[in-house]
Amino acid sequence: MMPCCWGVFRERQHSPGREFDDTEILKLVAKHLEATGYRVILKTPENLGGGDEPLPALVFLMCERTDALAFLETLKAKGIPHVNPLQAVLNTYRDRMIRLLVAAAVPIPESHIVPSDPSGLDQNVTLLGTYRFPAWVKRGDVHNTREGDVEFVRSPEELREAVAALHGRGIPRVVLQRHVAGDLIKFYGVGRPRRGDRSGVWFRWFYHRDQQLARHPFSEKALQTVAGRAARALGLEIYGGDAIVTSDGEIFLIDINAWPSFALYREEASHQIAQWLLRLLTDRTSR
Numbered sequence: 001m002m003p004c005c006w007g008v009f010r011e012r013q014h015s016p017g018r019e020f021d022d023t024e025i026l027k028l029v030a031k032h033l034e035a036t037g038y039r040v041i042l043k044t045p046e047n048l049g050g051g052d053e054p055l056p057a058l059v060f061l062m063c064e065r066t067d068a069l070a071f072l073e074t075l076k077a078k079g080i081p082h083v084n085p086l087q088a089v090l091n092t093y094r095d096r097m098i099r100l101l102v103a104a105a106v107p108i109p110e111s112h113i114v115p116s117d118p119s120g121l122d123q124n125v126t127l128l129g130t131y132r133f134p135a136w137v138k139r140g141d142v143h144n145t146r147e148g149d150v151e152f153v154r155s156p157e158e159l160r161e162a163v164a165a166l167h168g169r170g171i172p173r174v175v176l177q178r179h180v181a182g183d184l185i186k187f188y189g190v191g192r193p194r195r196g197d198r199s200g201v202w203f204r205w206f207y208h209r210d211q212q213l214a215r216h217p218f219s220e221k222a223l224q225t226v227a228g229r230a231a232r233a234l235g236l237e238i239y240g241g242d243a244i245v246t247s248d249g250e251i252f253l254i255d256i257n258a259w260p261s262f263a264l265y266r267e268e269a270s271h272q273i274a275q276w277l278l279r280l281l282t283d284r285t286s287r
């Protein structure tokens with residue numbers, strides 16, 4: 001009998017406005033795997049432990065919360081591979097992501113990870129004041145789940161307000177980040193980039209739609225290199241992110257996420273992801 005795989009949906013609170021797209025991509029990947037004969041069980045992160053199914057040969061996942069990841073960790077301990085790797089998903093938590101990107105020399109806007117506690121804030125505002133406003137205040141842990149998690153601020157007052165609001169919600173750390181002006185680009189990638197070798201990696205980019213586009217010229221190859229380096233730094237195999245291209249063609253990586261919705265490229269991406277998973281599955285059974 002063909003082995004079974006688990007696919008795990010994203011937590012709904014982590015898909016604001018993207019519930020449909022996030023669900024579709026996972027279902028489509030499952031469909032492609034099933035077409036090659038695999039059995040696929042799709043699960044919500046809340047119901048991971050429920051069933052009495054046999055253990056999966058592989059888990060592919062869009063979930064992000066630590067409780068679901070901790071459950072999957074018990075499967076990983078039994079040698080079951082996960083895509084993305086669980087550690088890579090944890091690495092997308094904002095504070096870890098920033099540290100890893102800096103360590104890997106990925107070009108990101110100047111960023112400071114600071115406590116949200118108001119007592120230390122004046123010092124941090126001074127810190128930020130050294131490179132002028134506007135700036136961004138982002139919650140230090142998970143990505144944007146609701147309004148106020150990622151805020152554009154034009155003054156020290158607005159910055160204080162945004163940080164205080166996050167503090168009031170019990171979020172202990174925030175990222176203060178310099179604003180970079182330019183064209184906003186979204187990118188998608190599938191595969192594991194190796195150093196200096198982009199072959200075998202599927203990559204697409206497009207301009208984010210809601211913006212006044214200047215179409216600053218830039219090197220697409222450089223964009224792919226930056227995105228690939230960021231993915232490698234975090235350990236991601238299925239990823240998407242945001243970058244800014246400045247008026248002089250400089251590329252800044254703003255954000256990288258595990259397994260995005262791939263909305264504009266759903267068909268193409270789902271085949272690429274399924275192929276990536278099949279490769280892992282056949283590598284394992286042929287060992």
Ligand SMILES: Nc1ncnc2c1ncn2[C@@H]1O[C@H](COP(=O)(O)OP(=O)(O)O)[C@@H](O)[C@H]1O
Binds near residue numbers: 138178181184244254
């Ligand atoms: N430093 C920055 N410079 C310019 N634009 C930014 C910056 N940080 C965030 N943005 C804008 O805000 C959006 C959301 O920020 P991001 O860090 O991607 O958080 P999330 O995806 O969790 O909402 C980005 O896609 C970009 O449009």
Ligand SMILES: [Mg+2]
Binds near residue numbers: 242255
């Ligand atoms: Mg983003």
